[in-house]
Amino acid sequence: MYENQTDLASILTQLFEHSDILISKLVPELLQSIRDTPLGPIDPTNALIERAIAIIHAWNVDDQAEFIIAHPRIGEIRQLSALSAKEQSGGLSATTMVETHPDVLKRLEHLNACYERVYSELRYITFVNGRTRAAIAREMEDKLQLGHPLENFPDGPPMNEPVVESLSCVAKNSEEWLNELTRAVDDVGKIAKSRQSSLGL
Template identity: 45%
Template sequence: MAPLPSLESIASTELDSPLALTLGSLLEPSPVLTSILVPQLQQKLHNSSPLQSYAQLIDLAIAKVQTWDTDLQAQFISGHPRIGETKNLSTFSANEQGAGNPVAPTPPEVLARLAHLNAYYERRYPKLVYIIFVNGRSRAEVVRVLEDHLGLEHSLSKDYPSLDSAVPVDIGSKEWLDELERAVLDVGLIAKSRLKSLGVE
């Protein structure tokens, strides 16, 4: 895993700047991060006092994302992989999700359950993907967390309840907005956890 660039170089305005690379690593890369967040933060950093820490950078980034319209915020969180995905993961995501762990691989029924729950969640909350700060929990533990979050019985069924039974929440409703806000904040928690794993603040 490549080290983070120096804080002094973060304010560079180059397209593939240290800021873009740092945010892509800590927050997961996405088109909206590159095209909107990076330029906004470059301008803010250029006109403000030098950064004191990477944690401060994450706080600035999340605060800026929270000012966006909800569609852009939804695009931002969709840069994170779904819980239980096993392919095309960043190094950080693979480590956090325990992907490729030969000592304790995730049972296939747990992966199938997660795939179903993700699909159910996305029908319940249109335009959103389920984001959670895993914080060391196994995928099996996250299954139970997500079931509780959705008000579902604990199960290892790969198709229960049916996706058709998921009643969509209205986009822009309080419940939908609360879920979006929680997801954005959890992206920040994940990023700060990644800093700790690198031994930096």
């Protein structure tokens, strides 16, 4: 099942989202790892995901960051894979995801900009696990230590507060930045395991 680069690239693209680094680096390294130490016969796809995540964690931080930004931003509604669309709609079909309230989408767009200001070169990744976009917005606000205008200003929330440029940047390669990178890679693994179940792999 995972004996050549074409087959492996196909399944990893479904599990992790397509990216250049997935094709050029993860696929050949994972294939070599499997040849050196074959996956066990019990739940080989789960073992494949765990092996892939371990390999990614061993990469330098620039390569890890390049890998995670292949995932779409929370709240994006265009050019999503079918699985990303379903995940971001709280497990609903891709056609229902556009029903997310415009205020929530606007807030998420701003929160993504805030996050990428604070954690330069990273992208906010989280295992949605059936939660709504509004719930993820609250999670992002908590991560960034911001308020919750969607809840506190129902008649006209200040969606673009705080000003992105007013936020302090976390130094790249600092402990906080590296912890966030590690968490993002781990959540990509959780997403992949959820997709494995959805796809029946």
